[in-house]
Amino acid sequence: MTNPKKPSALQVAKSVMAAAIGVQSNKNRVEDFQSTTIWPFVAGGIIFTVGIVTFLIFLVRLADT
Numbered sequence: 102m103t104n105p106k107k108p109s110a111l112q113v114a115k116s117v118m119a120a121a122i123g124v125q126s127n128k129n130r131v132e133d134f135q136s137t138t139i140w141p142f143v144a145g146g147i148i149f150t151v152g153i154v155t156f157l158i159f160l161v162r163l164a165d166t
């Protein structure tokens with residue numbers, strides 16, 4: 102077992118994208134749970150959600166014109 106560490110930005114992005122589509126490899130899941138903190142994943146999820154909602158609002162307004 103490896104020592105707990107702070108997740109990299111790439112690891113957080115991969116985990117958020119995997120969570121968004123509901124797929125995650127066991128290896129990545131284990132790495133995520135060995136992280137020292139949950140906050141980068143929470144922040145990544147919030148940023149991703151706000152981005153998706155903003156994009157969908159843009160698309161709806163574009164289609165409405």
